[in-house]
Amino acid sequence: MFEKLNPRQNEFLIDVIDEKTSRINILQGSVRSGKTYVSLIAWLILIALYPKNSNFLMVGKTITSLKRNCLTLLASLCPAFVFSTSKKEASLFGRKIYLEGVNDSRAEQKIRGMTLQAAYCDELTLFTEDFFSMLLSRLSMPNSKLLGTTNPDSPGHWLIKKYISRKNDLNLKIWDFFLDDNEMIPKEIIASMKKEYTGVFYDRFILGKWVQAEGLIYSRFANDKSRYIIEKFPIHELQSIHIGVDYGASKSKTAFVTIGFTRSYETLVVLDEFVPLGINSPEKLYENFLNFYRKIQKEYGYISTCYADWGGLGQVITKGLQTYCLQAKVPVKIHDCSKFRIIERINILSRLIGTDRFRILSRCSETIESLSSAVWEDEKDDVRLDNGTVNIDVLDAMEYAFASFIPKISNSFNKIPAKELCAFSGGAGEEKFLEGVII
Numbered sequence: 178m179f180e181k182l183n184p185r186q187n188e189f190l191i192d193v194i195d196e197k198t199s200r201i202n203i204l205q206g207s208v209r210s211g212k213t214y215v216s217l218i219a220w221l222i223l224i225a226l227y228p229k230n231s232n233f234l235m236v237g238k239t240i241t242s243l244k245r246n247c248l249t250l251l252a253s254l255c256p257a258f259v260f261s262t263s264k265k266e267a268s269l270f271g272r273k274i275y276l277e278g279v280n281d282s283r284a285e286q287k288i289r290g291m292t293l294q295a296a297y298c299d300e301l302t303l304f305t306e307d308f309f310s311m312l313l314s315r316l317s318m319p320n321s322k323l324l325g326t327t328n329p330d331s332p333g334h335w336l337i338k339k340y341i342s343r344k345n346d347l348n349l350k351i352w353d354f355f356l357d358d359n360e361m362i363p364k365e366i367i368a369s370m371k372k373e374y375t376g377v378f379y380d381r382f383i384l385g386k387w388v389q390a391e392g393l394i395y396s397r398f399a400n401d402k403s404r405y406i407i408e409k410f411p412i413h414e415l416q417s418i419h420i421g422v423d424y425g426a427s428k429s430k431t432a433f434v435t436i437g438f439t440r441s442y443e444t445l446v447v448l449d450e451f452v453p454l455g456i457n458s459p460e461k462l463y464e465n466f467l468n469f470y471r472k473i474q475k476e477y478g479y480i481s482t483c484y485a486d487w488g489g490l491g492q493v494i495t496k497g498l499q500t501y502c503l504q505a506k507v508p509v510k511i512h513d514c515s516k517f518r519i520i521e522r523i524n525i526l527s528r529l530i531g532t533d534r535f536r537i538l539s540r541c542s543e544t545i546e547s548l549s550s551a552v553w554e555d556e557k558d559d560v561r562l563d564n565g566t567v568n569i570d571v572l573d574a575m576e577y578a579f580a581s582f583i584p585k586i587s588n589s590f591n592k593i594p595a596k597e598l599c600a601f602s603g604g605a606g607e608e609k610f611l612e613g614v615i616i
């Protein structure tokens with residue numbers, strides 16, 4: 178029916194046109210499987226069918242991610258769609274659409290007072306349950322509908338437990354999408370994307386399954402360590418060097434880990450580590466850090482930035498650390514680390530390992546040991562086991578060192594040359610595709 182759509186996309190759109198949708202409509206499945214693309218076409222159709230004075234809403238995790246994932250694409254698919262993220266409004270066929278980000282502290286309050294005819298949700302698993310249930314309560318017009326896309330998460334996630342698994346009771350319909358069905362992505366790129374994901378990430382993001390994370394976290398590293406462990410890394414190939422700092426409290430240890438990136442975040446190299454023992458005062462910590470910092474400086478010539486934990490009294494310790502280093506005439510740049518969700522840090526490192534873009538110096542024995550033995554906690558959703566058997570602190574410190582670069586590393590995966598994709602797409606515009614291939 179629609180020539181450019183694959184069979185699954187076609188099937189879904191036919192359901193939309195034949196009014197075989199439900200109150201809650203969710204497109205779920207693998208990454209890059211064409212859910213967003215076809216859901217936006219469906220959104221155009223739905224909006225056109227509702228009266229002009231109805232209220233519509235599009236929501237993403239943030240306004241920026243909504244723009245990146247949906248608004249730009251929607252505008253390229255339909256020039257009648259115009260939007261302003263600063264005004265948080267869009268218009269289409271003479272109808273007004275409000276735009277919101279779940280993470281915006283005022284969003285919930287704003288939506289609380291609305292009566293909505295239809296809502297579009299990008300990446301539903303990143304919403305809070307409260308926001309979602311409140312959104313449903315706002316969809317109170319006759320024939321109100323919610324349309325959303327999502328990748329699978331853990332089976333304990335509220336979206337599957339409270340909604341998808343109860344679809345028969347809830348007037349909720351699901352459509353499944355798979356990466357292999359997306360004919361717009363060249364086969365060799367699909368093949369390389371499949372190599373990127375391992376373990377639970379493969380099951381969720383490639384196979385599209387809601388599965389529990391279990392067993393070894395970095396199984397590919399654990400089963401083939403010699404591939405990643407090296408004696409030395411050429412200093413001139415490093416574009417930047419960063420130190421991650423995790424402060425130990427009663428049970429946890431203090432850990433410092435140095436990492437380096439090669440050009441364009443191609444390879445992440447763990448260069449050094451230090452887990453000082455017997456830290457019984459802030460001064461002792463400062464002294465150990467400064468020694469480690471000087472050692473790295475001596476060996477590599479420079480350090481770009483340091484990223485420290487900021488939970489509890491972390492920020493106070495960091496202030497003290499900065500002052501201590503300054504007094505020793507060693508000015509250091511220490512920022513609060515970006516934390517992200519632990520699963521996002523693990524996912525990005527797994528993808529680097531999976532694509533052979535990770536190396537670790539053999540001297541980093543604690544980090545090597547922790548990477549090889551880290552496991553998911555049984556019966557818990559996406560929790561890394563932290564019962565003292567594995568040195569999690571050294572992993573935290575390593576992750577703090579690279580976490581601020583997660584968006585950049587993510588962008589470096591599967592960059593498909595714009596020309597190649599436009600040829601496949603029938604020329605739908607470069608920007609869309611350059612953005613579109615980023616997961």
Ligand SMILES: Nc1ncnc2c1ncn2[C@@H]1O[C@H](COP(=O)(O)OP(=O)(O)OP(=O)(O)O)[C@@H](O)[C@H]1O
Pocket residue numbers: 181182183186206207208209210211212213214215250326327328354359361362602605609610613614616
């Ligand atoms: N029928 C189509 N015609 C042209 N391009 C398409 C089509 N279907 C999908 N694409 C393109 O393929 C890429 C992946 O599609 P899309 O973003 O819809 O996937 P997704 O399932 O939403 O992925 P994710 O789970 O990562 O958000 C995008 O660049 C999209 O524009």
Ligand SMILES: [Mg+2]
Pocket residue numbers: 212213214246326
């Ligand atoms: Mg999408």
